[in-house]
Amino acid sequence: MLIDPLKLITAKEPIKLDVNQETDLLPLFLIPINGYETTIKYPSKWLMGKNLRCSVKLETDYSKYIYGNITQLIVWYQNDNNETYQLLLDSDGTSLFSKEYFIDLPLTNYGKFRLEIEMQASTNADIDTSLHLVKTLSTHRCWNTYQHCPVFSCSPKDINNQSSVQCSFSPELSFNCSTPDLCIYQDEVCDYEINCPDGSDELNCDQSSALMSNNTSANELNGDVSSINNLRCSFEVDYCSWRPFKLSNESCFWGMCSHNRGLIRTVAAKSLTQGPTFDHSENPKGHYLLLKSSSKRGRSTGSIVSSTPIGGNCKLVLHYLTNSRYSQVLIRSSDNSSSFNPFSTIEVIDLDWEKSLFTRVEVDLDLSGEWLFLVTMIKGDENSYLALDDIYFTKGCYALSIPESSLLHRSIDRFHAFL
Structure with missing residues (x-):
């Protein structure tokens, strides 16, 4: 879901991040005695915001650096709880000569934070430590969340x-x-x-009636109103009422799903080469579902399925973060209790990979008792990934109970055990 500009409220006290290169971004050079890799760091001053969402503009200028190459750029975020994690990693050495980035920042409450721009350089010559390779670091826009x-x-x-x-x-x-x-x-x-x-x-969101259908309509359809909230999941403890599921090639939307590694619940990574360094709630110790690439050329897929059929009319909301230039999420359903086919594809979502924070997606649902499948796909090198987090349903949907002896229920358990 794209942010509606009409809902953005300009902050009265935005973060002031327009820097003076000579005083605010003093470079720190970590030059090894032997070898050619040099680390250049530009820490910003400490900043503070009051319930603001902000994005910043970063523009690099390596035209003065003529004795080597900048091979990697990392933007670090540090808060006053001494939590430090990566917001951006760019290792495309062919395009790092001069580049412009727009970086979304985590929600600022009343604590302090700062950014640190780190560059990896390769050279066999002396480095001029007066170089300023950051051309611009400034606030792009800020808005209050209320x-x-x-x-x-x-x-x-x-x-x-x-x-x-x-x-x-x-x-x-x-x-x-x-x-x-x-x-x-x-x-x-x-x-x-x-x-x-x-x-x-x-x-009190797990008990909130705002996320459920009203009792009358659900009872008329023999639905279990409370169990729909079991499908509301942050994946902090487990999969809640979702289950990992392995697609066969016959059921695979892309033709071949041989690189099916599954959506694995995991803790936030330490480096952006392994996955997001925080979850959707911007917790560097939080959990999410992760699909990692297993092939440089082929597609990797992973899926989860609801443990009960779902009925009603509502929106499915999920959040994703990916670094893969080619990635998708499929929302599919099946009403056949004895087979995984036929599938009905509700929506195919192409994902935006140039984001530093998790992005919200909404999908309209109109179900009459189908099992819901979330199928993910990425294509890229071994460092490509796709993370899903914080899934829930808006008011209007309900979960239907099924007997434990259901063939589909047994089949899902078998696939779960297989994974």
């Missing part, structure tokens, strides 16, 4: 060939934070992201 009540619903409109924005107040779209006079959009409640400055939008 706004003053009431929340308005706005949409663009053409009147007499003139573009304008029409806004209206819709109480059902608004959620009041515990902090007086501060609101967020209702669809931002229990979305695994803190939007209210007091965090009240993420309290």
